Amino acid sequence: MKFMLDIKISGPEVKIDYRDRIMLVGSCFTEHIGDSLADLKFQVLQNPNGIVFDPSTVASSVTSYIENKKYSTGDLFELNELWQSWQHHSQFSGVSAGEVLKNINESQQQAHEFLKDAKWLVITLGTSFSYRLAENGTHVANCHRAPSGWFNKHMMGIEETITALDTMLYRLFQFNHSINLIFTVSPVRHIRDGIIDNNRSKARLVEAVHHLVNKYSRLHYFPAYELVIDVLRDYRFYDIDLVHPNFQATTYVIEQFMRHYVNEESITLSKEIERIITARKHKPFQPDTEAHKNFLKIHAEKTKSLMSNYPFLSLQEELDFFGQGHA
Secondary structure, X not given: OOOOOOOOOOOOOOOEOOOOEEEEEEOHHHHHHHHHHHHOOOEEEEOOOOOOOOHHHHHHHHHHHHHOOOOOHHHEEEEOOEEEEOOOOHHHOEOOHHHHHHHHHHHHHHHHXXXXXXXXXXXXXXXXXXXXXXXXXXEEOOOOOOOHHHEEEEEOOHHHHHHHHHHHHHHHHHHOOOOEEEEEEOOOOOHHHOHHHHHHHHHHHHHHHHHHHHHOOOEEEOOHHHHHHHHHOOHHHEOOXXXXXXXXXXXXXXHHHHHHHEOHHHHHHHHHHHHHHHHXXXXXXXXXXXXXXXXXXXXXHHHHHHXXXXXXXXXXXXXXXXXXXXX
């Protein structure tokens, strides 16, 4: 008997390699993918503005990295004793406007330099709903718990979404001639919009993304949304809030991403790195024993070998840890 629907995933002909720089932008599900890749020591930069959800803020964020936009005091506002930016997650907020600007502009500079040489940009769209300031129509990436009356809520249409993303893509391809994109739609349910409007919102994202993927050969679609909604298809794969996919679900999605979007050499290497990372997390009951010191020595040698054979890997932290075995 079959208990799961089959799904055909068409990965790119040239897949992700450990040597590639990968930028990830978008909703909180973006960070499940990004964190997993970062844990395996891929060269990753994710969400330089913090988490963003809708196509408009995704497009404007990426465009700001292309332009290396510099923010000034006029781009900030003060609310709840903190200086905030409408274009950034609250992780950038702070009591000092100068410090907030410093952190924002350092992140912009880092994103600009990283994107210039990135081989992949992974974009995860969360919702078609965007929030705009009632006073001037400015799109906001984060409402920062401001009064609801400050905003107008708008469900972006398919053509509107395509236009926003396509305009960004035109700029991006001029800025980085070799970059490839992977679009995903987040399987996280936005129940604040209601079940019906959440489904309408997701449907618009899926349609807009497929229009663009069909238009450009360097664009690809990874069906994270379909893997959770149609393949796993069970509330057992959601957290207690019934909104966010749980550990089992996200692990399954990441496994499918690695299988279809990462090349064989890098998958093999990732398994070696995973063993090193697991050993790094090992907590001995008796750290002063010869057995543990030998354990550290063996893994220090394995780490040195990996760093020698793959100099682009960042394993110095692990090497320093294992170095305790023969200090």
